[in-house]
Amino acid sequence: MKTKKLIITIFGSTGDLTARKLLPAITNLTKNKEISKDVLILALGRREYTKKDYLDYMQTLTSSKLDRDFLEDHLEYFKMQITELNDYHSLKNKINEYSDRNTQNLFYLAIGPELLENVSKNIFESKLVEKLSDRIIFEKPFGHNYDSAKEINQMLWQYFKEQQIYRIDHYLGKEMVRNIVNLRFGNKIFEHIWNKDNIASITVLAKEEEGILNRAGYYDTAGALKDMVQSHLLQVLSLIVMDTPLENTSEAIKDKKLEVLNHLEFDSKLSFLGQYEGYLQEKNIPATSQTDTFVFLKAELHSKLFENVPLYLLTGKKLDEKKSQIIIEFRSVSNQLNLEKETNKLYIDISPNEGVRFNLNHKVFGLNDESATSDMKYSIKDNLKDELPEAYEKMILDAINGNNQLYVRWDEIEQSWRLIDQLVNQELDFIRYKTFDELKERIKKTEKIDL
Numbered sequence: 528m529k530t531k532k533l534i535i536t537i538f539g540s541t542g543d544l545t546a547r548k549l550l551p552a553i554t555n556l557t558k559n560k561e562i563s564k565d566v567l568i569l570a571l572g573r574r575e576y577t578k579k580d581y582l583d584y585m586q587t588l589t590s591s592k593l594d595r596d597f598l599e600d601h602l603e604y605f606k607m608q609i610t611e612l613n614d615y616h617s618l619k620n621k622i623n624e625y626s627d628r629n630t631q632n633l634f635y636l637a638i639g640p641e642l643l644e645n646v647s648k649n650i651f652e653s654k655l656v657e658k659l660s661d662r663i664i665f666e667k668p669f670g671h672n673y674d675s676a677k678e679i680n681q682m683l684w685q686y687f688k689e690q691q692i693y694r695i696d697h698y699l700g701k702e703m704v705r706n707i708v709n710l711r712f713g714n715k716i717f718e719h720i721w722n723k724d725n726i727a728s729i730t731v732l733a734k735e736e737e738g739i740l741n742r743a744g745y746y747d748t749a750g751a752l753k754d755m756v757q758s759h760l761l762q763v764l765s766l767i768v769m770d771t772p773l774e775n776t777s778e779a780i781k782d783k784k785l786e787v788l789n790h791l792e793f794d795s796k797l798s799f800l801g802q803y804e805g806y807l808q809e810k811n812i813p814a815t816s817q818t819d820t821f822v823f824l825k826a827e828l829h830s831k832l833f834e835n836v837p838l839y840l841l842t843g844k845k846l847d848e849k850k851s852q853i854i855i856e857f858r859s860v861s862n863q864l865n866l867e868k869e870t871n872k873l874y875i876d877i878s879p880n881e882g883v884r885f886n887l888n889h890k891v892f893g894l895n896d897e898s899a900t901s902d903m904k905y906s907i908k909d910n911l912k913d914e915l916p917e918a919y920e921k922m923i924l925d926a927i928n929g930n931n932q933l934y935v936r937w938d939e940i941e942q943s944w945r946l947i948d949q950l951v952n953q954e955l956d957f958i959r960y961k962t963f964d965e966l967k968e969r970i971k972k973t974e975k976i977d978l
């Protein structure tokens with residue numbers, strides 16, 4: 528157990544992210560002795576609240592029960608205008624009150640992109656971040672295109688050292704996304720078959736059943752392509768198709784992911800966007816909105832390993848189910864014995880039911896001689912008594928420990944925006960859909976893909 532004092536200062540502490548993810552994650556990490564029990568959460572807000580009022584309000588933002596006893600003991604609500612430099616002096620005094628020489632500071636910017644520059648500048652000018660061990664977590668969206676992402680990076684480097692900057696993509700903290708490197712590089716059976724000679728196609732999908740709920744404001748300016756593909760799906764795909772990193776380090780893995788992003792090419796004729804029927808009637812959505820709530824992309828990677836292998840990305844709202852999954856489909860066996868019932872597929876289930884399944888062809892047992900297919904599976908649920916830690920727990924823990932492996936590097940972000948910009952400029956087909964079946968039918972007209 529670490530005994531060093533730890534202060535986690537949250538900007539935007541009256542928001543949805545803080546209520547649903549950050550407060551529960553910090554609570555669990557402390558109670559499970561992963562971080563110092565001497566932790567103080569400094570919740571910054573512009574509203575006039577006592578601690579009790581604040582915690583009462585935060586409870587209204589989440590359906591899970593906040594740990595009131597823990598938060599009463601470890602949290603302070605601090606009223607200030609985060610856009611006013613003057614207010615940072617009293618914030619600094621507050622932090623100093625709790626600090627000693629070894630205190631570590633983590634700043635979490637759970638605020639919208641419009642506040643990023645102002646708050647970064649104020650943190651810098653008030654000298655809140657001084658030690659290299661002080662870290663700042665920046666939430667997405669990290670820009671809205673290549674130029675703006677580049678501008679944000681330039682702006683941050685004016686104020687902070689790169690080692691202090693943590694650009695979060697919480698998807699990378701999900702259990703099965705963290706498992707990709709182990710699965711790919713820790714198994715002899717995959718070592719020589721993870722390539723174009725043996726893999727027929729790769730699909731990364733993230734389907735949601737819900738519509739946009741109450742996120743109209745942000746979502747309508749972004750859409751599925753920018754909200755999901757630029758960050759989560761491109762990151763997952765990169766891990767799946769990257770060349771073997773030179774060593775098992777954060778930088779070496781990022782170097783290989785970046786190579787993927789540099790050599791990925793989308794097929795704009797076979798890719799398309801969609802919008803669910805009823806989207807225009809959602810609260811606060813303009814009647815003429817052309818925002819995409821569904822994306823299907825076909826891509827190719829120009830690399831020795833995967834040239835000519837179709838790579839598919841699919842994500843959207845109001846689909847048939849909530850599911851995130853990676854499907855690696857292998858090629859047919861090359862012998863003439865006719866014993867293959869189905870092509871082999873490796874399923875990496877990100878959510879729900881985290882785990883891995885591999886469908887294996889075999890003989891039907893008993894007197895029957897026919898072929899059948901069954902799943903060999905590793906299911907986390909079957910092995911776990913308690914709940915899996917949330918992705919945000921892992922992300923916050925790693926930032927505290929100075930491990931940025933699951934955080935996204937500046938050049939990965941810029942290059943993935945470059946890809947998104949290309950797709951936006953190519954003006955992909957845009958359709959309205961009622962059901963996932965319609966989308967599936969359209970995809971299956973040209974692609975041999977099992978959805």
Ligand SMILES: NC(=O)c1ccc[n+]([C@@H]2O[C@H](COP(=O)([O-])OP(=O)(O)OC[C@H]3O[C@@H](n4cnc5c(N)ncnc54)[C@H](OP(=O)(O)O)[C@@H]3O)[C@@H](O)[C@H]2O)c1
Pocket residue numbers: 538539540541542543544545572573574608609610636637638639640642666667668745
């Ligand atoms: N929610 C999620 O699950 C999620 C997931 C991934 C990324 N993110 C990102 O995380 C960030 C925060 O998201 P959120 O969902 O928590 O947003 P939110 O619910 O809208 O909360 C925004 C926070 O920023 C504060 N704020 C806004 N304008 C301000 C101003 N001018 N001065 C001071 N404070 C101001 C709000 O304070 P008031 O309450 O006083 O208005 C509130 O505390 C966003 O960038 C979002 O894209 C969120």
